[in-house]
Amino acid sequence: MSLFDRDTRAELRQRLSGVQNGLLAAFLLGWAPILGKFAYRYNVAPMTLATLRILVSVVFLWAFYLLFWRRYILLPWPFLVNCLVVGMVNGVGSLFYYNGLARLDASRAALLNATYPIWVVMFFAAAGQPITRLTLGRLGGAVLGALLVTRPWTIPDPLHAYGMLLMIACAVLYAWHLVLGQWVLADVPARSAALYIITGMALTVSGAYLLSGQHLEAIPLPGFYAILALGLTTALSRLAMFFSLERIGGVQTAIISLLELAVSLLLAHFLLGDRLSLLQWVGALLLMGGGALARLDVERGGAPERGFNPMDV
Numbered sequence: 448m449s450l451f452d453r454d455t456r457a458e459l460r461q462r463l464s465g466v467q468n469g470l471l472a473a474f475l476l477g478w479a480p481i482l483g484k485f486a487y488r489y490n491v492a493p494m495t496l497a498t499l500r501i502l503v504s505v506v507f508l509w510a511f512y513l514l515f516w517r518r519y520i521l522l523p524w525p526f527l528v529n530c531l532v533v534g535m536v537n538g539v540g541s542l543f544y545y546n547g548l549a550r551l552d553a554s555r556a557a558l559l560n561a562t563y564p565i566w567v568v569m570f571f572a573a574a575g576q577p578i579t580r581l582t583l584g585r586l587g588g589a590v591l592g593a594l595l596v597t598r599p600w601t602i603p604d605p606l607h608a609y610g611m612l613l614m615i616a617c618a619v620l621y622a623w624h625l626v627l628g629q630w631v632l633a634d635v636p637a638r639s640a641a642l643y644i645i646t647g648m649a650l651t652v653s654g655a656y657l658l659s660g661q662h663l664e665a666i667p668l669p670g671f672y673a674i675l676a677l678g679l680t681t682a683l684s685r686l687a688m689f690f691s692l693e694r695i696g697g698v699q700t701a702i703i704s705l706l707e708l709a710v711s712l713l714l715a716h717f718l719l720g721d722r723l724s725l726l727q728w729v730g731a732l733l734l735m736g737g738g739a740l741a742r743l744d745v746e747r748g749g750a751p752e753r754g755f756n757p758m759d760v
Contacts, residue, residue: 503678534647
């Protein structure tokens with residue numbers, strides 16, 4: 448076998464591994480609203496769920512890194528702070544997510560959270576990255592899909608509307624965390640960034656829980672099982688996602704990540720009995736297709752320049 452053949456096979460194996468990890472990450476992330484709903488069935492409060500879930504994740508990741516990836520723990524202080532800031536943004540978003548999920552069915556929550564590519568495009572446009580008419584058209588399709596999914600003209604319950612607003616706020620913050628993350632990953636290894644971004648999330652959410660003055664409620668054993676499962680799937684999905692990013696890059700990982708929403712919708716349908724109308728399914732397809740293609744257009748246009756600072760947007 449020639450050296451060229453060996454190199455080609457090694458590259459194919461690496462790409463296959465990246466695709467497999469991307470699929471695993473999407474599958475695990477798709478469980479988030481389902482496990483959250485299971486926890487709520489056992490009277491777990493949203494703040495408690497958000498806090499215990501991220502604490503399980505960060506303890507698991509730190510144990511994993513200390514055992515297997517010690518070389519990725521040390522970071523220069525400025526880079527470490529940048530990662531923590533990204534995690535803080537995502538941490539606030541997670542508080543919105545679990546409080547919104549408590550007021551919505553899992554399907555609608557997952558679909559609203561999937562609007563984040565719209566905000567990614569808007570943030571990059573605000574930073575001066577050129578946006579084509581084709582991208583704007585796809586973005587318009589995603590916005591129309593979001594309207595068909597949410598059907599705001601049919602919502603009589605103010606708490607339901609509040610849950611939708613929380614979920615949209617979560618999508619905005621998740622998009623901003625992605626923009627910040629792209630800036631940080633220009634200088635920091637992906638695996639190191641993953642650890643400290645999750646740590647930043649844990650510090651933020653735990654701090655918010657302590658400031659809220661809320662006391663830990665009595666949680667039955669099945670509720671703890673749901674929290675543990677949610678925390679572990681969060682940690683494992685992050686590891687799989689960064690393996691995927693290393694092997695196949697951001698564009699291909701973004702394509703694969705579309706399956707997260709599909710997993711959530713299918714699980715919500717079969718496990719929770721959620722039902723979407725035909726019009727909402729049309730909206731879901733527009734949202735997934737338009738948002739993903741618009742985001743890919745931006746990523747193919749190139750990452751922001753080295754001098755780009757998302758804090759200036």
